[in-house]
Amino acid sequence: MFLPNRNPLVLLPAALLLLNLPTHAQQPVKRDYVMTGAPLAKMPVDPKIAVALTKVSDARIKANIEKLVSFKTRNTLSSMETDLAPGTGIAAATEYIKGQFEEYSKACGGCLEVKVDEFTQEPLPGANARIRKPTILRNVYAVLRGTDPAQAKRIYLVTGHYDTIESDVMNDHDAAPGANDDSSGSAVSMENARVLSQYKFPATIVFVTVAGEEQGLIGSAHFAKLAKAEGWELEGVLNNDIVGGNTTPGDTLQDKTAVRVFAQGILPTLPLAEIQAALAVGADNDTPSRELAREVVDTARTYFAPAVRKQAYGTFAPVMELRLDRFGRGGDHKSFNAEGFAAVRFTEWREDFHHQHQTPRVENGVQYGDLLQFDDFKYIAQVARLNMATLATLASSPGIPQKVYVTNPPYHLDTTITWEAPLAASGEVRYQIVWRQTAASDWEYAGDAAKYMDPTTKSGAFSATIPVSKDNVFIGVRACDAAGHCSQAVAPMPAPGGRQQ
The missing domain is CATH 3.40.630.10 (Zn peptidases)
Known part of the structure; x- marks a missing residue:
């Protein structure tokens, strides 16, 4: 139905609802950096x-x-x-x-x-x-x-x-x-x-x-x-x-x-x-x-x-x-x-x-x-x-992870990160991967690195691949002890000799 002196486009969302068709705003947002990991939680209280x-x-x-x-x-x-x-x-x-x-x-x-x-x-x-x-x-x-x-x-x-x-x-x-x-x-x-x-x-x-x-x-x-x-x-x-x-x-x-x-x-x-x-x-x-x-x-x-x-x-x-x-x-x-x-x-x-x-x-x-x-x-x-x-x-905390790199090519949509243990690490060390949108100033999401770890990783050297595009987020790795004391994160750089384009 057309109403004089009205812009017919403003009726479009209502018309779609009548037809039971979803609008763009109703579509769930499935962004990799949201679907992977979880919102960054507070550290446990010591x-x-x-x-x-x-x-x-x-x-x-x-x-x-x-x-x-x-x-x-x-x-x-x-x-x-x-x-x-x-x-x-x-x-x-x-x-x-x-x-x-x-x-x-x-x-x-x-x-x-x-x-x-x-x-x-x-x-x-x-x-x-x-x-x-x-x-x-x-x-x-x-x-x-x-x-x-x-x-x-x-x-x-x-x-x-x-x-x-x-x-x-x-x-x-x-x-x-x-x-x-x-x-x-x-x-x-x-x-x-x-x-x-x-x-x-x-x-x-x-x-x-x-x-x-x-x-x-x-x-x-x-x-x-x-x-x-x-x-x-x-x-x-x-x-x-x-x-x-x-x-x-x-x-x-x-x-x-x-x-x-x-x-x-x-x-x-x-x-x-x-x-x-x-x-x-x-x-x-x-x-x-x-x-x-x-x-x-x-x-x-x-x-x-x-x-x-x-x-x-x-x-x-x-x-x-x-x-x-x-x-x-x-x-x-x-x-x-x-x-x-x-x-x-x-x-x-x-x-x-x-x-x-x-x-x-x-x-x-x-x-x-x-x-x-x-x-x-x-x-x-x-x-x-x-x-x-x-x-x-x-x-x-266990200290700061060392030699943190992104190792997969830039045209891969996932992100492979490698790192080494903190210089003076002792006892159990757990690693957390954190990330944030490129427009954000603080970490927003986190995932347990063990979930994404390469099982063939050698002792003291680690590799993990997360299904998050490095184009849309900044990523870091931090080391935590069993009680949840975490170091500051380290952002990865491209691996030495890696392909850039």
């Missing part, structure tokens, strides 16, 4: 980790930040000054942090190796150099050795910087409290040391506070080079910088339920051939740092679920940011990226630049300065818990 999270104390975090602020200035340059008031300057802060680590170690029967990475930075070039004479820097750290002889070689690290500046970056005498930037991150590292030192993990965890960040990431660069030179199997770095949950009166846009997690894409320092190979298959969003960030997000889904926290510490979620850092800025994780280590940065949702790198003062009715009054200690405790859950999970 009761030990769940209990550890409840031991994080915002009161202890506050006490540490108050003490750091009491040193008046922690400008890195103050390490060379002899006319500072007693109990002020960065050298006094160094001794305090070292003493706290030693107290934590004493409480766990000497389980922490407390060390100071001390070095002298020579003057930097340029008219605007922030170090103009030889200056002593000290990074303070504590090592919780893994209990598994093989897995102890694997290391995860948490860090924050304890140096500060005010408006004049060369002023090493006047007040530069740095309550947020970065007493907050230092307090996260210290609280993780206090709580996690009461537990044992197969892999090693290192708790660090570095100096020289405000002079150009100098302390972290030295520490990252130290790790590289000593051959550390450093599988992930969590850098916390400006995680104080800034609380400016009247700011309605701060989000106390979220923290940003910044993760580097392709390293510009990689050999050109490696950059080109990654770009050719779209792997620029599957760098080791971004896989680490995805594991932070995955961990949060487990340990910040209502059934786990039972209202003890409320809602909290990491938001993965697909860039190195905030626009045009940088932090200590960049130093570890530069040495080839996976590293991410945690930063509060919304910063207030009146309270960063400012001489404390009131000007035109506005309070300037990185002052204690603007820190939210309960927020910092949430960030500490997220770091803690991630470190404990990864340090309990």
